[in-house]
Amino acid sequence: MNDQDTDGLHKALEASILRNEGSWSGSSHSSAAERTLPFQVNGGEWEIDKRLLKMGEMIASGSCGDLFRGTYLGEDVAVKVLRSEHLNKNVWNEFTQEVYILREVQHTNVVQFIGACTKPPQFCIITEYMSGGSLYDFVHKQHNVLEVPILLKIAVDVCRGMCYLHQRGIIHRDLKSANLLMDKDHVVKVADFGVARFQDQGGNMTAETGTYRWMAPEVINHQPYDNKADVFSFAIVLWELITSKIPYNTMTPLQAAVGVRQGLRPGLPENAHPKLLDLIQRCWETIPSNRPAFPDILAELEDLLSHVQEANQRQDDPGTKD
Template sequence: MHEITISTSDKPKLFSQLTTLLSEIGLNIQEAHAFSTLDGYSLDVFVVDGWAGQDIESLKHEVTKKMQKLEEDQWLPLHLFPKETGTLKHIPTKNIPTKKIKKLEKQPWCSLPKERPEKIGMNYIFNHVNKPISRNDVWEIEASCLKYEKKIASGSVSDLYKGTYINQDVAIKVFKNGSLNENMHREFSQETFILSKIQHKNVIKFIGACTKPSFHLVTEYMPGGNMYDFLHIQKVVLTLPSLLKVAIEVSQGVAYLHQNNIIHRDLKTANLLMDEKGVVKVADFGVARLQNQSGIMTAETGTYRWMAPEVIEHKPYNQKADVFSFGIIIWELLTRKLPYEDLSPLQAAVGVVHKVFA
């Protein structure tokens, strides 16, 4: 495991850019610590694993290449120090008075170092560390660090907001207090546990969760919206290359889940979200489950129009139920039609079971 420290002048979406950069290299972010000052500087510390061979020099090389590209885009010059220092440093600016250091929160993701940095610049520090990654509170964040911008969706048990968390655009799912019964507590715990254990370029990125004063679940914000609206409200016609791209990205995300013994159980176009670059990611793990040792489930869950017949009939099912839903998604992408669009959801369920296709 490695610790990477990056310090620079603070900029909008910087934290999001850095987490994306590390993910693109293939690193798994186990912890993230962020600090800011009142006069516009930022310090970000990441504890990561997933680097094959634990070779710090090759890791430094890969991160440096990515950071140089980011710096070119941001107009930040880079000054390299000798290799033996293990540090790449931007031309230093000015000292920061201690009184201007602003503590963001007490949790690990938002804490201050014991000693303030003497100077701020574009600085990368690589250290090999041995830290436990299975702590129960690793995903816990303080609700006070969340900033709300606007409500983007509302349901019977939760509301969804666009907001920010430490300079990163996020989606904040807020569970309504009236819906927090024992079952909902269990669902929240299950979704949080699954999201905290997975990381893939085609799966929604988990940021953290709060349990006080109410239940909040925070993920990356996907400005491209969902594939259902894209097809059926915006009426976008996908070219064949674009359609294949979407299908491949969804299949890669689902394959990753299945490799980790996770069944999504509610795959549909409304749960496929797009980022600013058009990359499609599988989202909404509210009913997802880890496959048990027997490899079968019987509970009926999901959305009828995309649901496999064995799920509707309460028969034993496994990961193949997701594959059926994926097939419906491909049909939907090709035809731009809603599955069983002329039938009610219950009629659609009967149609699926009896193989009556719309």
């Protein structure tokens, strides 16, 4: 890697490195080089009546907005509010992109869109309130060490959400534990579609979109990429669930990015289920076409979950014979 490459990475990082990786908007923004969406957000059936929205406590603060808890028509909701002082073309494109995609998706494992305020002075996106918080907080701040059946159930939830998105032609581009939220029943849902996009939307897809510790090498390397970039990010999430560690925790995000493009991956724990370790290694293969697709990953995880549950039942009931 030459000095020019390193300089380029440093420059690209300046805008994104200051953001908190564990927050809901700790990702690099799409650049203006991406084609502007072929529509305007003009509300329509998704425009909510602000008078019926009651704002509560702030849950998180991001680089260009804040996340609040609130109620709308008697339901608990999450409200992502753009800060007017940060409203530029990039932020507006991200906002309109998120509304555009959320309007199009409905699945048990994707956060439910309720509506948006797209008229000045306040722009906001309203989704279901996920009382369990993010997977990032669940694993890293609450220091939960996950048993294999729970870990597999979470992984299956994420996989189902991602299968659905990829079937709809949507690449998330910022899949990480901070963007995976849990509801009160511990169902995990994919969230935060600010940098997501339809694969056939046109224009060149921006390099370095996402968060460095979870980012696929082809994205870091400014190479063409497709939905297999999400599979790479999923491998890092799976590794987080197994180890309860932040990936490359002894490195800065820049060092991690440089390492990943040179073939570096997080160290594999010896005591984890061998089938999980094998799956992780296939999902973070350097060549995207060598990575499995989400439907195949889902089939493997569901099969492994059923085997683990059966084995646990046999342990609980010693009278059961094979």
